[in-house]
Amino acid sequence: MKQALADAIADRGYTSLTPVQEAVGAPEHAGADMLVSAQTGSGKTLGFGIAIAPTLLGEAEAFEPAEAPLALVIAPTRELALQVKRELSWLYAKAGAVVASCVGGMDMRDERRALARGAHIVVATPGRLRDHILRGSMEMGGIRAIVLDEADEMLDLGFREELEFILGEAPEDRQTLLFSATVPPAIEHMAKSYQRDAVRIETKAEASQHADIEYLAMAVAEADLEHCVINVLRYYEAPNAIVFANTRATVGRITTRLANRGFKVVSLSGELSQQERTNALQAMRDGRARVCVATDVAARGIDLPNLDLVVHAELPGSHETLLHRSGRTGRAGRKGVSVLVVTPRSKKKALRVLGMAQLTAKWAEPPSAEAVQARDAERMLVDPVWEEAQREEEAEGIARLVERFSPEQLAAAFLRNYASQHSAPEELSGGDLKPRPREEFGASVWFSVSQGRNQGAEPRRLLPMLCKGGGLTRDDIGAIRVGPDASYVQVREGAVRRLLDHLGDSMTIEGSTRLAQVDGLPDELNRPARGPKPGPKPDRKAKFDKPGKPKREPRPERPRSEEKAKAPQPEPQAATETASEPKPARKPRHGSPAATYRSGASDPSAPMGNPRRKGPPPPPGKPGSKKNRARAADAAQGGEARPSRSGGKPGGKPAGKFGGKPGGGPKGKFSGKPGGKPGTGFKGKPGGKPGGKPAGPKRGKS
Numbered sequence: 001m002k003q004a005l006a007d008a009i010a011d012r013g014y015t016s017l018t019p020v021q022e023a024v025g026a027p028e029h030a031g032a033d034m035l036v037s038a039q040t041g042s043g044k045t046l047g048f049g050i051a052i053a054p055t056l057l058g059e060a061e062a063f064e065p066a067e068a069p070l071a072l073v074i075a076p077t078r079e080l081a082l083q084v085k086r087e088l089s090w091l092y093a094k095a096g097a098v099v100a101s102c103v104g105g106m107d108m109r110d111e112r113r114a115l116a117r118g119a120h121i122v123v124a125t126p127g128r129l130r131d132h133i134l135r136g137s138m139e140m141g142g143i144r145a146i147v148l149d150e151a152d153e154m155l156d157l158g159f160r161e162e163l164e165f166i167l168g169e170a171p172e173d174r175q176t177l178l179f180s181a182t183v184p185p186a187i188e189h190m191a192k193s194y195q196r197d198a199v200r201i202e203t204k205a206e207a208s209q210h211a212d213i214e215y216l217a218m219a220v221a222e223a224d225l226e227h228c229v230i231n232v233l234r235y236y237e238a239p240n241a242i243v244f245a246n247t248r249a250t251v252g253r254i255t256t257r258l259a260n261r262g263f264k265v266v267s268l269s270g271e272l273s274q275q276e277r278t279n280a281l282q283a284m285r286d287g288r289a290r291v292c293v294a295t296d297v298a299a300r301g302i303d304l305p306n307l308d309l310v311v312h313a314e315l316p317g318s319h320e321t322l323l324h325r326s327g328r329t330g331r332a333g334r335k336g337v338s339v340l341v342v343t344p345r346s347k348k349k350a351l352r353v354l355g356m357a358q359l360t361a362k363w364a365e366p367p368s369a370e371a372v373q374a375r376d377a378e379r380m381l382v383d384p385v386w387e388e389a390q391r392e393e394e395a396e397g398i399a400r401l402v403e404r405f406s407p408e409q410l411a412a413a414f415l416r417n418y419a420s421q422h423s424a425p426e427e428l429s430g431g432d433l434k435p436r437p438r439e440e441f442g443a444s445v446w447f448s449v450s451q452g453r454n455q456g457a458e459p460r461r462l463l464p465m466l467c468k469g470g471g472l473t474r475d476d477i478g479a480i481r482v483g484p485d486a487s488y489v490q491v492r493e494g495a496v497r498r499l500l501d502h503l504g505d506s507m508t509i510e511g512s513t514r515l516a517q518v519d520g521l522p523d524e525l526n527r528p529a530r531g532p533k534p535g536p537k538p539d540r541k542a543k544f545d546k547p548g549k550p551k552r553e554p555r556p557e558r559p560r561s562e563e564k565a566k567a568p569q570p571e572p573q574a575a576t577e578t579a580s581e582p583k584p585a586r587k588p589r590h591g592s593p594a595a596t597y598r599s600g601a602s603d604p605s606a607p608m609g610n611p612r613r614k615g616p617p618p619p620p621g622k623p624g625s626k627k628n629r630a631r632a633a634d635a636a637q638g639g640e641a642r643p644s645r646s647g648g649k650p651g652g653k654p655a656g657k658f659g660g661k662p663g664g665g666p667k668g669k670f671s672g673k674p675g676g677k678p679g680t681g682f683k684g685k686p687g688g689k690p691g692g693k694p695a696g697p698k699r700g701k702s
Helices: 003-011 019-024 044-051 053-057 078-091 108-117 126-135 151-156 160-169 185-194 222-236 248-260 274-285 319-326 344-356 369-381 392-404 407-420 459-470 493-503 540-544 561-566 626-636
Strands: 034-037 071-074 099-102 121-124 145-149 175-180 199-202 213-219 240-244 265-268 291-294 307-312 336-342 444-449 477-482 487-492 513-518
Touching: 003 044, 003 078, 019 034, 019 044, 019 199, 034 044, 034 185, 044 053, 044 078, 044 145, 044 175, 071 078, 071 126, 071 160, 078 099, 078 121, 078 274, 099 108, 099 126, 108 126, 121 126, 126 160, 145 151, 145 160, 151 160, 151 175, 151 185, 160 185, 175 185, 213 344, 222 240, 222 248, 222 307, 222 336, 222 369, 248 265, 248 291, 265 274, 274 291, 307 319, 319 336, 319 344, 336 344, 369 407, 444 493, 459 477, 459 487, 459 493, 487 493
Parallel strands: 034 175, 034 199, 071 121, 071 145, 099 121, 145 175, 213 336, 240 291, 240 307, 265 291, 307 336
Antiparallel strands: 444 487, 444 513, 477 487
């Protein structure tokens, strides 16, 4: 290891390196490509900082003045990139390195100016780095080392195309390091494509993964989810805690709820600007906030000091996300707690995610209000303030308090002041949500009530009346049977004496309602417990059968397709000579003569004309449209021809309509005068005298 880096690590207070840092910093791996997988919080950032130092510095102990970048570190999220920049800045400070960042959400002009001034190491997110390369502000010719931090997460976020573009623009003789918590097949494929004889380093054991984290699963009712989160935060009182949710809406709701309860809370989600996200994390680091409510955008790479508690208010969708969420605690040898809040709807999901992550969670009761208060009392007694010596400026105030108040008053005031500084815990309905069979009521006594159905008595009215007027609880009352004029109540035998004492000699409640002890229920109200009725199941359809009416025979099954084909087909009947009688003529419409195309005067077998049919006209002599057939029928009967609507006088042949109908020659639309030749134009002028000249080629509107 370079001496400048060793001095920086010693000044930081590190006495020894983690296994992953020792493995990647081994002398035999200097300058080699590496594929490293290590558990979250094992010091990977410091590890790859040590690993690329021989490649960047060579034999020198310090950097020359900054020009084109020598190393690229690519991270999936803005927060992780900025955190890596801070770590590398102090690590390479004594070596004179200039570290720049290129992340989304920041001013791109400031980043271009920083790159123009020169930088030895650039930490970037994939999308912003590609933009700088395309704009020409990022020089890739001098790159000696590239580090892909959390490579599996970048592929999950859809940065494959950007990563392939960046690696393709970098020199081929570079050193490439891939750091990932897990190594799926996609990461192995990328390693084979962009690395040369990569050294595989694995420093984690699946069986002992996250050994410094205690996993707790707490079953709560759906309505107690946020109450459980509040009690968990109050029970542990961790210096820093993260509450994870799946959506921005849930993050906003939980943040508002915690702020209203007095928690120092910040939120972290994708809808915030980069400046707002940076300010939120800084508030957690300097102690202005103690709780961070976040989506999975904060699940990778964020390293907060004294983060001892992670609460999953909503379960993640995959076991990898669970590991990365929980990995925010239990880092660098510290112990941490990861709490999964499990509702009835998410219980199967919790078991599946824990099983896929190969984790064993302890199922624990959620902290009750009494447990939180007891924990507060323990913390109060062991508070270091009791061991601190009295200061001179406090002597006068202490003497005045001791002189004026008794020890009991001082202690009470201290307890109240201590309680006012903490949010009050929530009452929970209980964590065991499994349905249990109702226990036996036990020995009991029946009482009659002088109100029944006719007086408007109902169990929902009788129950509070008996509890209030008889000194009973809901558990003291069993079954309630309502009859026409009286009701009957089952009272636990141990509560009978208390009931009689409350009723007194009058045995009345609410004025005129009288109670009396009886031996049991009347027969008409003594219905048996629910269950299957003895005997055969009655035929429900039989009640619809009328007496004396024969039952309908069951419908025979229809033959299948093969049976139908084999069945003998009936012979066709010979055609009879008698034709069916013609249908009566339709009623005339709009005052037209009583003649239709289906009357007995016309040929029923004549084809119907299609006014929009294109093609050659039908043979002459056969009627076309309905109107023309009606006119032909009138002419055959010796009647007067039906007048044409085109304006011509009767007496001639009917005008052709829509081309090719009787009365015209070649095809023409709205053409020709009645009785004359059809017009030659597309639209002949209607009207004219019979026998006149054909219409000219002038086009007219119909």
